[in-house]
Amino acid sequence: MSVETLLSRLDRVRKRGPGQWSARCPAHDDKGPSLSIHETPEGVVLLHCFADCKVADVVAALGLNLADLFPPRTGGAPPLKRRQLLTDGQALDLLRKDAELVAMVACNIAHGVVLSPGDRARCLLAAGRIACLHAEARS
Numbered sequence: 001m002s003v004e005t006l007l008s009r010l011d012r013v014r015k016r017g018p019g020q021w022s023a024r025c026p027a028h029d030d031k032g033p034s035l036s037i038h039e040t041p042e043g044v045v046l047l048h049c050f051a052d053c054k055v056a057d058v059v060a061a062l063g064l065n066l067a068d069l070f071p072p073r074t075g076g077a078p079p080l081k082r083r084q085l086l087t088d089g090q091a092l093d094l095l096r097k098d099a100e101l102v103a104m105v106a107c108n109i110a111h112g113v114v115l116s117p118g119d120r121a122r123c124l125l126a127a128g129r130i131a132c133l134h135a136e137a138r139s
Helices: 003-008 055-061 088-110 117-138
Strands: 011-017 020-024 035-039 045-049
Touching: 003 035, 045 055, 088 117
Parallel strands: none
Antiparallel strands: 011 020, 020 035, 035 045
16 A cells, blocks of 8 residues: 555645655544654555554554555565574574473473472473474474
8 A cells, every 4th residue: 555545544634754744643533633654765654643542543543454554565575584583503402401301390290299380380481492493493
């Protein structure tokens, strides 16, 4: 969707500068123009209501959705690559430590040891990290 389409659905639109406008916010009973609209050079439309309306509420009041604030993807543009938070070596070290913890907890349970709430929480945390690392490795 173009910024012109969005602007055509707003009341009391005023140009403030290159790629910048103000208008009445459709998400609340706006007496004056409290909505700021900015179009980035990439074609992304940024909205800010100075009365603290959420962007999702503003676009919904216009009959739009959040995806309409972004330019359509071109067929040749690759999707953005997620930043890797851990190196492969760090991920394997974390996986090894968490796997050792889970194995130790399993042995304790097999021998009738009752886990404390803290130990149970730590084991669940380790299991969650193992699942996250598995999902990350598969993506």
